[in-house]
Amino acid sequence: MDPISAGLLVAVATGAAGEAGRQLWDVLGRLVRRAPEPGDATPDTPVPATGEAELAALDEAPHDMARARRLSEALGHRAVHDPGFRAELAQWRQQARMLRTGDGETSNTISGGVQHGPVLQGRDFSEINFNGPQGA
Template sequence: MDPILIRPEMLIRIATDAAHGSLWAALRGLVRRPAPGESAEPELAAFEESPADPQLARALITALVQRAAQEAAFGAALERWGDIAEDEGGRVGRVTNTISGSTFHGAVIQGGDIHGMNVFNAPLPDGPMGGSQ
C-alpha cells in the first residue's frame, strides 16, 4: 500500500463533505472489520471528533498503512477504497484548465473547484496586452 494514495486533504474532504458520505461509511466499515493485529479504530475515532485536523488525518493514514502491511486482505481492500475515493471526488489540489476554440490575448486566470462552464466575452482593453494598438 502506497501511503501517497490516501492524502490528508482527501480524507478531510471525504469526512466533512456530505456528498461523500458513502465513501466515508465504506472506510469506517473497512476499519471496523475485525483485525488480527493493530486496529486503526482509535485513530478513526479521534479523526471523527475533529475531521478538519490534518495531523489527525495523517495519524489515521499511518494507522491504515500499518494495518495494510500486517494484513494483505485489508491492504487490498484499502487500496481499492483509495482508488474509488480518488475517482469519486477525493481529488484535492489538482486543477485542469482547458482553453480552446479561438486565439486569446491577455491574461489567463486559473482556478480550482469551479463547476460548469464559464464564458468570458468581454472586449479586450486598449494597451500592451490587447485591443487596438
C-alpha cells in the same frame, strides 16, 4: 502500498462530494472496524491496531490534518500486516480518487502575455519532467 493522503481523508471525513463522500466515509469505517487478519502475527508480534481510534478522532474533528495524518499512518501500518485489509483499502482508494481533486471539472486560464516555458492545461497530472534537452 502508497499512503492514503491526509487531504483525501479530510475530504471524505468532511463529506466532500455530498452523498458520495458520506458513503465513502461509511465504507472506510466498516473496513477499519472489521476484525484484522492475523497475517504475520506471532505470539511475540501482536496483531497491529485497527485504526479505529484514529478514525474516531478524525470523525470528531474532520478538518484536522494532523488527525488525518495519524489515520493515514495507522491505515498504512495495518495494510502492511493484513493482506485482506490492504486489498480492500486499495479498492476503497480507487473509489475515493475522484474526491481528491473535486468533481472532475477543470478550468484553465492563461493571461498576461507570452509564456516562456512549459504550460500544461488539464487535470491530475503525474510523472511530468521538464528537464528535457535544451532547445527542445
